[in-house]
Amino acid sequence: MEPIIHFAPYTGWVYPNETVFEWSVLIAVYPYLTGLVAGAFTVSSLYQVFGFERLKPVAHLALLTSLSFMIFVPTPLLLHLGHPERAFNSTITPHLTSAMAMFGFFASFYVALLILEGWFAYRPFIVDQAQTKTGLLGKFYGLLTLGSHDVSEPVMRYDRKWIFALAVIGIPAAHGLHGYVGFMYGSLKSREWWSSDLMPVIFLFSAIISGVALLVVLYVASCKLRKIPVDAACVKGLAYTIWAFIMIAIVLEALAFANLVYKGREGIEMIMEYVTGPLLIPYFLLQFAIGMIVPLLWLSYMIWRGTTGRALVIGVTLCACLVLFSVFMMRWNVVIGGQELSKTGKGLLAYHMPFFGKEGALMAIVLTLAPLGLLYVLTRLFPPWADAATHAHS
Amino acid sequence: MKKEDSKPTLEARRAFLAKLGGAATCAGAVVGAATLGVIPAVSAKTETPSGGASFPTKDYDWTKHQWGFGVDATKCIGCLRCVEACKTENEVPRNAHQFRTWVERYVYLEGEKAVRIDSQQDPVNIQASGSEKEFRFANRYKDAKVEKAFFVPKLCNHCAHPACVQVCPVGATYKTEDGVVLIDHDYCIGCRYCVQACPYGARYFDEEKGVSDKCTWCYHRITKGLEPACVEVCPVGARVFGDQKDKQSPISLFIRNNRVQVLRPESGNAPNVFYVGIDKEVN
Amino acid sequence: MPKHIFRLVSLIVGFLVVTIIAVPLLVPDSFYRFGHYRANSVVAIAAQQPVLQTANYCKDCHSERHAQWSASNHKSVTCEVCHGAAQGHPQNGKLPIPKDAAKLCTLCHEAMPGRPRTQPQIQVTQHSGGQQCTVCHNPHSPKIAAASVKVAGNAAAGKQKSADCAACHGAAGISPNDTWPNLAGQNAAYLVRILAAYKSGDQKDVAMTPLAQALGDADIQNLAIYYAGLNCKGAAGGKAAGDVAAGKVLAKNCAACHGETGIGSNPAWPKLAAQKQGYLVNALKAFKAGLRKDPMMAGVSRGLSDTDIADLAAYYAAQSCQSTK
16 A cells, blocks of 8 residues: 655755654654653652642542553554554663663553552452452452452551552652653754753653643542532642642743753754744743643632632633643644754744544544543542542552 | 560561561562673673674675765766665655655855755655656756855765664664664664654655665665665766775775865764765755 | 562562563574674675666676777766666566656756756757757767867868879869769868878778878878868759658758758868768768767667668758858
8 A cells, every 4th residue: 555644845944854744743642641640640649758638539539540541651652653563672672872762661660650559559448349349340359459358457557658668669750751751852962942951851840730730620520520529628739739830840941942042053043933933822822821821820819819619629620721731732842843843944844733544633632532531440440539438548 | 665675576586587588589589680681781792793704794794894975065966866776776765755865956046145955855846857756956046146056965974973873762773883874674663763863864764664764875785895876876976985994995085185074063973974065054 | 578468579570580581582683792783684684685786787798888888978877877777687678768868868967057067068948959869969978079170281282182082082072973972161170080080090991091091190181171172062963862851851850960951060070961972871871880980970870771861861962062151
């Protein structure tokens, strides 16, 4: 079959080989997913490690969210690879000079850690279900108990130590998983738009706000669906978290951009032309203004005015939606934007995203939303609700 | 805990030793496993390149050569026979968007400060060729007031510190002992990180094969005493190839007798394609 | 250690042991031999067969063409540039002879800003009146004989020397029969070139060779000047042995060098107007057979049939040698 290659239109001068976009929207979805994973885990750790007690209602939901999204993290990559069946080559013979070789190790380590921490957190529930449920489900829980139904206090103390240790180790693990992606871009010298020491940190902080924002939306939605009142203190705690990290994220992004302009290296004219032209709306308007400044101002206002109740919940949820959108735009502006700027520094290309196809918009949407389906299943198997009658967690 | 019970009981000691033993076993297992895993990596390059028989073929020993390439841009006439020959020789996809080698045209028109650059992917040139499968520069400036114009052939620079080799996650692209950067089509997973990393735009992704690809200096020819296809067909001698270990080879003479430069020296890649006669705008 | 922890740790250790055992087994053989790559890949790449074969490959079967080409100024253009890759030839049949030569030749020779001045270039629309390049240029030896051959001689001395030539070429440079060419009014530069060729052996003719070898360089110049100054006295006359009208059509292809009616603008090339018919036929046949050596004429005459030759000769013979200018 004739391979379908979409050649990108361009202006100015670009290298002949650049007219095919190599990294599509799926490669923007991938760091978005790992960012949500890292951010969700951060919420869980804020409770487990840093004792942010008011986040208890979302602590386990955060773990399940992190896990659901983590399961789907390899899918955009596998769809993108020319030879997905050879994907394990990077784990069998990892080229240690390459940041991308770290993916297999970070991902498998982190998935194992998540499953472990979740298992420890849900052990009492699993034991209880193994003893009460029958049939296939009973067997499922029985298997998960590893044959031990001991939930006595000394053993629970032991478990809590494990949870704490895992939560602590999980922070660098989750952030390493997402941070290496930022490093991959930031350490490339071929594209001025990507090449920045700050890139891993920018990715990380925007990941955290995206994960927290996701938890806000999921928590509020789950409360609405379960018809229980929203814990305003929890939402406020999440709001504070977003508020704090969004400030850092804005500062970092602004610093990176300022550095670029200030240094004024070769290619800066094309970057300025691009940023004030095709990227003006996606970058300054969507990512920054609507996606970060507005939530920051709104959250600041609510914190200053001590907003509570319904107004708080609606306000924070809407801010969270804006943040989620902004962080996706950030991934888009980095991945796609970086490729639209030619390596020559003298030309611009235009990415035309197909709707259908292996790497099209539809696939991107599906991959972003599919983890929510898995999350639903997981919340049925392992209810994370703090108010549940079942002893779902310690 | 009772204060007077400062000395640990036998039971406590046993428990502690058990814990210690357990920890030691675990640690030992992990360390042992890691060593086993690391040994293959560390024992890489135990075989010296010339260990034993001639490699990679019995008639060609790669330790005896160090290939280099030269481009004399003052001679290039922009006929694009090199592009054609390369596509034929190496089964490069026959289109105007994936090249192992290409030629760029730089034109300064009177009264304009900015240079005009075009190459084979330009729609005007594609139209002049007749199709994407053939290659020709459109004579678009024949009626214009041209102040300065020249052609620059480009190809993979086979850098001494290739960024593409560094970023490959699996080890599918590598630098040979004789100085050529090659791609293992049976091992590449097609992630295109190398395509992104190359500052020169020398690489492309072959959709049909599902792997990344680029100029190989016609390794299959040079190991048989032939020249790369592009060098072979260039009618004006704008491309020079040879063994830098041989002081009288065309490339050694080219480097010695000319003031040569490389593209993007600030990248730190240390390219091995040496240019004569390029201009400030060429990068 | 609680039971479940022990089992968990055992699971983890077991998994690690399995992976650590499995990984070296999964590493492809020849990997790590010389570095972080499969050494067999190098072998496989080096073993691929070349597609382009180089001109040396063509030499054994096409030795004459190869000799002609490698002595010409096209020797830097390998055979496969125009004829395509020779892999599989001759087993897979003939290689194409390009039909649209102009499309191929202009790739290099179209005048284009950016091409170095040393590259021979032409303005395509003004060069050949739409004719194919191969009409005048033999692709295997494209350079056309130098136009500027300086001729400086003494006509009087030439007249004296021409006594030896009169037997065949006539006292006034008009030949007595159809075989030997008229010389009256012929281009001096051409006469110098052809005599020098006979003298040096570049051209061989049973009669002319010994005669030319007896001439000194000064003699050649003098003779050329003398004959060039003679009056060519109109048409040759005699019965046309070919179709003049058909010859006129064919002669369009010759016009670039020889002029529309056989009076060309370049003095390096002979005037054909009013030349002896028989001589023209013989000359063309000799060019075609390679007996008379001229790369351009060889290319041009290759496509001519005997009828064409007769027609052309008849046409030129019927033309007036008086220039209308």
